[in-house]
Amino acid sequence: MRRYLPIICLILLTIFPLVVPNDYYLHLMILVLMWVVIGTAWNLIAGYTGQVSFGDAAFFGTGAYTAGLLTTKLMISPWWGLILGGVTAAILALPFGWICFRLRGAYFALATLALNEVMRHIGTIWESLTNGMVGILIVQTFMSKLPYYYIVLTMAVVSVVSVRLVMRSKWGYYFLSIREDQDAAESLGIDSHFYKMVSLGIAAALTGVAGGFYMNYMGFIDPHVVFSLHDISIMAILVGIVGGVGTIYGPAVGAFIMVAVQELFRTGFFGTLMAAAKSTGSGYFIKIVEYFNMAHVLGFGLLVVLVILFLPNGVVGDWDKILRFLRLKRSEAEA
Amino acid sequence: MEVFFQTLVAGILKGSLYALIGMGMTLIMGVMGIINLAHGQLMMVAMYVTFTLHAFFGIDPYLSLVVAMPTLFILGAIIQQWFLNPLMKVESILPENQVLMTVGVGMVLTEVMRFIFTSDYKSVQTSYSKSAWYFWDISVSVPLTIDFFFAVGLTVLLLLFLIKTDTGRAIRATAQDKDAALLMGVDSEKITVITFGLGAALVAAAGTLLIPVYYLFPDIGGPFTRKAFVICVLGGMGSAVGAIFGGMTLGLAEAFGAAYIGMEFEDMIGLIIFILVLLFLPGGFKRLTKV
């Protein structure tokens, strides 16, 4: 049963728009699938290679700006940005990796965080190129969400399958060896510096492609959206961790959960909280719910804390733990 | 020339506060081996403590040091005891779990403060906030001068504490070799809690000292967290003396950058320094001075 689960999910995803012809849910699913791409990429470098990136937004934003600038500056279809966004993100990532992988330990994590900030500053300051805070606006190609859905579904499938293929090759073994013990890996003939760059390059390229898609889909970007530390970089980490670090399908599960959680917080549980508060007629409650709706970052922060404390290996990685917990509860109830 | 000296003085004064921020971070780095990405956020909390004391009770910011520092010490100790130490016992793939936890804690602190105080800019206006004294032709801000002496005093106290007291020695021993310290009978869990508390108290001092001359809003933590890790990397992670050098360097670089390149580049300067250090001086000043 477990073997066929991915295929069943794929079939369900393929027919989803036919079953649920609702633009709102289609939009959410498009976001989920985009996060599958980003989370899978993050998982490759962090979960499998052990080099935790805190600045995925740098690559995401680079991809998005590539797509946007191709249109506004060169009058080329932004869809080229899907490919070229990945290329530019990899071009950014490789020299960056070359510099920081010379050092071990926390340097990479810090450097990615710094890169994230640098890119956001550049996006803001270099107004002649990026329009600064005004951002970039392009005309979307399709009116319907349907084409976007199938494009991003293809992207998600391609990224999951390609990471799966990579992990079943020599490279995969090398990435895991580096994660488990870099000294041992080196002594087994593995050029850890080079292979960390390979892993980062692939991850950055996939993330850049997702950025290129975001530009096409949303039609608008600005530095604070696509280079956002919380909404992109931390979200990518959460998608990876919630789903399950170092598992193939973990990030896909994580993407689903995280987009759902994000949406729940953003809409105040689809407005039910507000409705409940209004029904009490108390201005005080309404005010609290208003705050709550604004404070989706707080929910995010709490989620980071709780997940790391209780589910450090994610839903997929800690699945047995969750089952045991549920079973324990049930048997207690029965008793 | 006048601009140059003006900038030099401003840089040194700012650098002394950065040294305080960096020392707190580097202590945590040295003992626990983690980067505390909630460092700036802890400072922000301390600033709100000071702000509240001034706004509601009219307490002078400098006097609030005796409240803000212990408060943050306790907050830091709680974070270490209940949020970071439990992670040591959990089996997980990512070595950076604790660092991620500090990110989460930082986000929660920011949002809780936003909940209480809203996103509005706040500031504390004191009678001396804008006053200055003159050193030949250079005008020097009075509060920044007071800050400087406080910062130097606290730095000396910290170094004395680390060198002279048993707890301080245990902290240094743990930083040098955790296993050896354990064998020598150091209660490492207790040391980590004290260290995190101490680090938080130091950055709280920096925040409180900044209040008379700075504005305050919930998101101010992020930039200071980044400054703190730049200082740490610059000084060589884990080195208290390195952090003083690192703090001074960053203060001067920011001051000169803002004066000669442009204000909008101020935040980027630290990050550029960070990349330069990674490129040309991996290991920071510690490598040059061996302290």
Add this chain to the structure above:
Amino acid sequence: MSFFEVKDLVKNFGGLLAVNGVSFSVKEGEIFGLIGPNGSGKTTIFNLITGFYPLTRGEIYFEGKRIDGLKTYKICKLGIGRTFQVVKPLARLTVLDNVMASAFNRSTTIKDAREKALEALEFCGLAHRQDVLARSLPIGERKRLEITRSFATGPKLILLDETAAGLNPAELNKAIELILKIRDNGVTIVIVEHIMRVIMSISERILAINYGMPIGMGTPQEVADNEEVIKAYLGEEVDFA
């Protein structure tokens, strides 16, 4: 020209001379022993040979090629394998995956690496444990995994760092057997060992060092009779049997 040669090796750790003027050469097909009291610099010599630390001074030659200054992985690619005194298993991978990761040193496809890894596991007597996670192995088998892994890289020379420490007498005999078997397979061996029974019985020549300096060299018997070596070991619990 000798198969493997170390000339005047010096390593200075911030003022502390961990290795101070060690030279030796190893013949092809030989088992060469390296002994010395704790902290005498044996493991440091291995770390210098495999490029984990840069040399302060000295030269290292392997098959006529100068290899000091090369990166660790390149030294492995040239055909020098090593084990670690403090074992470094790839903890969350299975035993088979551990060995496959190293078999990729001389193969590119999964299938080929798998075959080579299974061969190595069979050869080293660890095949029955191939599906176990490396971290759940007991210490004796972890040591064996270290040897298997470095053997799977297809080395011409293996540096064994205290692979017999912590083993019980039965395991010890098996370890000796394995080392001899690897030698008979055409691999030259340099071995650091604390257990005299092992090193005296399998080494053809032995170099004794103390405080990073050579104090005696020769056949096992010559070294055992050497005044300086005996003096260096005085006060240490040594079994020359």
